[in-house]
Amino acid sequence: MRVLLCPDKFAGTLSAPEVAAAVAAGWREIAESDELLIRPLADGGPGFVDVLADALGGHRVAVPIVDPLGRPAAGEILLTADGTAYVESAQACGLHLLAPPERDPKATTSFGLGLLVAAAVERGAGRVVVGLGGSATNDSGAGMLTALGVTPLDAAGLALPYGGAALAAVAGLDGAPRLRGVDLVAATDVDNPLLGLHGASNVFGPQKGADRADVLLLDSALERFAMVLERDLPGCPASLGALPGGGAAGGTGAAILALGGRCESGIGLVSRAIGLDAALDAVDLVITGEGSFDHQSLRGKVVAGVAGAARDRGLPCVVLAGQVSTGRREAAAAGVTDAYSLVDHFGGDEHGLAEALSRPADGLRELGARLAGQWSRARRV
Template identity: 50%
Template sequence: MKVVLAPDSFKESLTAARAASAMARGVRRAVPDATCVEVPMADGGEGTTEALVAALGGRIVAVPTLDPLGRAVTGAVGVAPGGVAVLEVASAVGLGLVRPDERDVLTGTSRGVADLVRAALDAGARRLLVGLGGSATNDGGAGLLVGLGARLLDAGGRHVDPSPGALGGVAAVDLTGLDRRLRDVRVELACDVTSPLLGPSGASAVFGPQKGASPQQVEELERALATLADALEQAAGRRVRDVPGAGAAGGLGAAFLALGAHRRSGVELVADAVGLRGHLRDADLVLTGEGSVDAQTLAGKVPVGVADAAGDADVPVVVLAGRVEAAAAEALLARGVAAVVPISSGPVPVARALREAEPDLERATATTLRLLRLGAGPGR
């Protein structure tokens, strides 16, 4: 019996790699001779670097960088064989790096992301996978551009600071000083956000308030990003403001797209990078999961992506989760998932659920396999 184990991380308790290992132990408790193939997954958000490094046999490189407020922090880049590098913008400019009382989207910039990109280039990357999401910035990627060698100029040719509060003065973007190594790298954006850069569904209107922006500041941010977009599109020779995903990570999507990046569904990009579909060939069962199965799961998260790939391969799939919302579970079943299994035996305090997630996942996996064997009939 071949079982493919392709979970996402269980937030605040298990990385995707640890979740896959716990599942494998559970499978072997019930079916000792089973062949377990561990394929840690992610969707471009938290855990993407770790999942891809684990699956591709790479390593994590610590990168000195700056947080959104310009303070020194340590980010990370994953380096894998074959010239593949992985980074999450949140490891430099993530919302979790800035306390709620410190958040100021008018001064924060994405400059720290440039340090991550350069570290990937220094490691010889020819393919760079970028997880967009969870940023505390709303600068349209201006900080990233400046950090990579671009210049923001006003009408008099003077330097303009990349902070959103100053972007209204940008008249031109000079890309001639960009790191030349970018020309030889394919950049792929792992992103399930489809927001454009501007407008009621854009970066400022939708995500600005989550980063501490007041209604008045949202309007200021919108004007600043519109000004930047005019200059950036002229310099890059392509229109990016309306491309789905341009508004991701406070407009970092737009900056990467202007530099020639390609946007893909996060879970599809990860599935391709780790060779999920190849692992599904001749598999008998797929197990996936995440911390909470809810409405967000249905918007392109790992369980849905894995279920779709398993469906294409005609392999049954079971989803295990720490928390399961009934409506989301029903939607997954309607999508072809064989079962959605909560890993806790009953209502428990959140702290206990997080602390015991690993043994609970192992135990629930073993129980699931025993029930499946029971359903297969005597002697199976």
């Protein structure tokens, strides 16, 4: 039997290659003669550069940057032979970079991401692909724009401080983007717009530490900033706050659109890079997964892309996740044959959650063995 293992990371515990390796180890305990194709995936969030580096090769360049609170941090860009540079917002803006008490989307900044993009431009890249996802920010990319030469100003002409809340006072812009004509692409893990009920502040703000009052403040501030960008930044598209993908990474997608860039599916971009279509055409079963299989999983993330492609080929697709909250009917409509939760595997409730967080590789190995017992024609009897 030929099995494709193409998971995303389990955020906070295992990288995508580690997830795939654990499942593969369990499968081989039961059906060692089966052919396993291992193709770890990313959708623009954490692990984006690592997965692409494994698939494309290229040269990784270390870049000194800052984290979401402006503290020194380390980042890198991936430069490939075709003149493309890949950068990852999570390296500079990632929620995992902050301790829980530090998480405040009113104050966090995307400035470090701007330093990564600027480094890619200075290295001569003709195309810069920015992986968006897993961010701690909600500043609509204002920090990134500042690092690229476009500074938001208040009514007195003073530069605004870091953070999304400060944008409530934005009145204009100073400077021009230093991009040297690069083709700028946002690889997004979501299709949410910048503003409104399904926008960056309402949907993702609470995950980053925002309460209800914060969400209302931030959405209003981002609306004001979008108006200023449309008015003062040449080439900014109209209706910026409503464009799909603008809400990615705390609204950084909107900043990339405002700079004349475009949004692409992160999973689609990575899938092409690793040859996912060819792998799907050559297998009998697909196993994918992520840390939490929930309603957001079906809005442009890895699981949605993989399950849809499997469904189109008539292939069964099994999802492994730390937690599963997506309904069976909704999952089936997206192409998911079955879904298994590490929390449930370890007994459910608080004990199961603790085990899933502390022993994810063990659980995935055991689930891999379980799936081999159910699916493989070569399983030991």
